[in-house]
Amino acid sequence: MTDTLNRIPIEQLRYVRLGTADLNGATDFAQRILGLQLVNRTETEAYFRSDYRDHTLVYVAGDPSHQAVGFELRDPETLDRAVAALEAQGFMVGRDDGEGAQRRKARRLASFRMPGGYDVELVVRPLQSGWRYHGPRDAGMTGLEGVALRGAPDASDQDVWTRLLSGAVSDWVGEAAYIRFDEAHHRIAVHPSEGRGVLAVEFGVEDVDLIMQNAYFLRAAQVRIVDGPGRRPFSNQLFVTFAGPDGVLFSYVCEGERFDGARRARQFPRARGSFCAWGSETAIAEYQ
Structure with missing residues (x-):
């Protein structure tokens, strides 16, 4: 490489x-x-x-x-x-x-x-907007935060992100790598998987109240919550993850570590407690 x-x-x-x-x-x-x-x-x-x-x-x-x-x-x-x-x-x-x-x-x-x-x-030179974002409902949206990806089982995706592209690993959970490009803990999560493509798209919301309000909204709208609400021990992010069209998941997230590069990348065990400190259950293989 x-x-x-x-x-x-x-x-x-x-x-x-x-x-x-x-x-x-x-x-x-x-x-x-x-x-x-x-x-x-x-x-x-x-x-x-x-x-x-x-x-x-x-x-x-x-x-x-x-x-x-x-x-x-x-x-x-x-x-x-x-x-x-x-x-x-x-x-x-x-x-x-x-x-x-x-x-x-x-x-x-x-x-x-x-x-x-x-x-x-x-x-x-992608296009910016001069107008404030205004959604059809008040989800407390702050913007696109990150993307979780199903990587090749041999972790070759991780190698491209960190050796060819300018990503740096903030933490590993098992072989899943959480990769940053700026001060956020991560923008890309690469989960070695037998599946392919985008696992989840993550949007930020303002605070824990919005995480819970959106979780209640999702339940009322009969949208299947597949992970959370919970907190990620490695990034300190609060999250709730739910099913979207065509097999792609979506998450609302908030808070989370801002990374200054001063500490080393850490290794967490591949265990459910490494993905959620609150003890929530999930059927998603990459998060188990």
Whole structure:
């Protein structure tokens, strides 16, 4: 793998794109249940805001296995270097600065497939919004916080995130790696798994009261809660996780450690108590 001095510098987690077999149903879920703001709808795509970014979630009509996570790079020169570094490591990299970039509402776009079966998209100058986020219900949303991914069983995804991309492991739970790009404890969680693709998309809310209020709302709306409410011992995040369309989970999270890089990464045992300090139960294999 490439030398760490030449890693691709990630600026920010920007969005998640999810294929869906039912665009109308997924759009209803994103608005009515998640509380996201619909900003654009075409025959094949629906774009949703959660914060100052133009969009953080896109549902795309088609194969639900087509999933991508988008990250911002600083400038076109950085993107060119990233493409060269990826190709030097054997990745097939797609470039589309035309229609593809326009659909991502960015000026430049490159993408490649991770071993875990999802795409990573690198964009330059993604669109911001000058208007405050205003959702259809008051979920207390603060923005897109992170993405949990099903990585390849041999942990090769983790190697790409930390050696080629600019991620750093904050903690491990078993072989699951919690990876940061900024001061947050993690933006990406990579769970070695026999499954493939995006496991969960996580949105921040203001405080513990909003975690519990949203949990009550989900139960009243007959949405299946699959994990929590609880607290993650490794990151100190409060969370509640629930089922979404096409087998993808969603979480509301709040609080959590802000990481200054001063401490070493820690190893937690792969046990249920390492995933939830409150003792909540789950049937999700990656969280057991």
